[in-house]
Amino acid sequence: MSVPLLEAENVTMRFGGVAAVQDVNLKLEEVELRCLIGPNGAGKSTFFKILTGQLRPTEGVVRFRGQDITGAHPHVIARLGVGIKTQVPNVFNGLTVREGIGIAAGRKKSLRHARQIVDETMELLQLSPIADRMVGQLAHGQRQWVEIATVLAQEPDLILLDEPAAGMTHEEVLRTAELIREINKKQALVVVEHDMQFIRMIAKTVTVFNRGKILIENQVEAVLADPGVRDVYLGKQAH
Numbered sequence: 128m129s130v131p132l133l134e135a136e137n138v139t140m141r142f143g144g145v146a147a148v149q150d151v152n153l154k155l156e157e158v159e160l161r162c163l164i165g166p167n168g169a170g171k172s173t174f175f176k177i178l179t180g181q182l183r184p185t186e187g188v189v190r191f192r193g194q195d196i197t198g199a200h201p202h203v204i205a206r207l208g209v210g211i212k213t214q215v216p217n218v219f220n221g222l223t224v225r226e227g228i229g230i231a232a233g234r235k236k237s238l239r240h241a242r243q244i245v246d247e248t249m250e251l252l253q254l255s256p257i258a259d260r261m262v263g264q265l266a267h268g269q270r271q272w273v274e275i276a277t278v279l280a281q282e283p284d285l286i287l288l289d290e291p292a293a294g295m296t297h298e299e300v301l302r303t304a305e306l307i308r309e310i311n312k313k314q315a316l317v318v319v320e321h322d323m324q325f326i327r328m329i330a331k332t333v334t335v336f337n338r339g340k341i342l343i344e345n346q347v348e349a350v351l352a353d354p355g356v357r358d359v360y361l362g363k364q365a366h
């Protein structure tokens with residue numbers, strides 16, 4: 128059996144008496160796209176923060192290609208090949224789009240290789256027309272794409288995205304869905320998302336969280352047709 132790209136084993140996170148995440152097991156294969164959904168307070172963000180190293184779980188283990196990364200510092204996790212989309216720091220505001228992506232690309236590469244990555248990434252994200260614009264002057268959606276570009280420029284094997292479509296216009300959401308499918312041709316992604324329309328556009332396998340546990344994990348069509356999933360989204364709790 129091959130080693131999963133990412134694996135969470137019996138992960139539990141307690142805050143005082145509250146178990147935000149309880150005994151969660153999840154496996155992700157190479158180049159897989161996994162969506163994590165669930166109602167408010169279901170534990171998605173907490174689980175996501177455990178994957179990124181922002182939180183150390185009370186119990187359980189997280190492995191990347193078999194290596195224990197439980198509670199490892201986010202930059203250590205990044206160096207292993209996990210890209211996490213975070214807000215582009217404000218210092219980027221005074222840089223052009225090309226310069227910002229260049230900084231992300233240049234971290235561990237030759238200048239020539241970095242330039243090539245910057246060009247390819249800008250092409251993929253259709254940022255070439257705004258390459259010389261200041262990051263600080265971009266609209267919300269464009270800034271989100273620059274953030275994704277800075278992650279891609281580091282050439283990760285796994286990309287973790289928390290609500291990538293939040294605050295976007297309908298056209299931007301469509302473009303972002305297209306982009307995620309494109310990225311997924313080569314790289315694995317875990318996407319936490321609220322927007323069910325967006326999930327319908329991108330999802331293959333979906334893991335549904337409810338009350339800190341996995342309620343169901345299946346292909347998107349089966350998940351969306353599941354009465355238990357409908358109940359938790361409508362506020363009727365499944366027990």
Ligand SMILES: Nc1ncnc2c1ncn2[C@@H]1O[C@H](COP(=O)(O)OP(=O)(O)OP(=O)(O)O)[C@@H](O)[C@H]1O
Nearest residue numbers: 142145146147165166167168169170171172173174
């Ligand atoms: N730092 C914390 N301290 C105490 N309780 C917390 C903390 N973080 C999360 N919780 C609790 O853990 C539970 C799960 O929260 P979490 O934010 O992970 O859910 P979520 O599924 O991401 O929700 P949302 O979709 O609203 O972001 C909630 O009951 C929340 O109040």
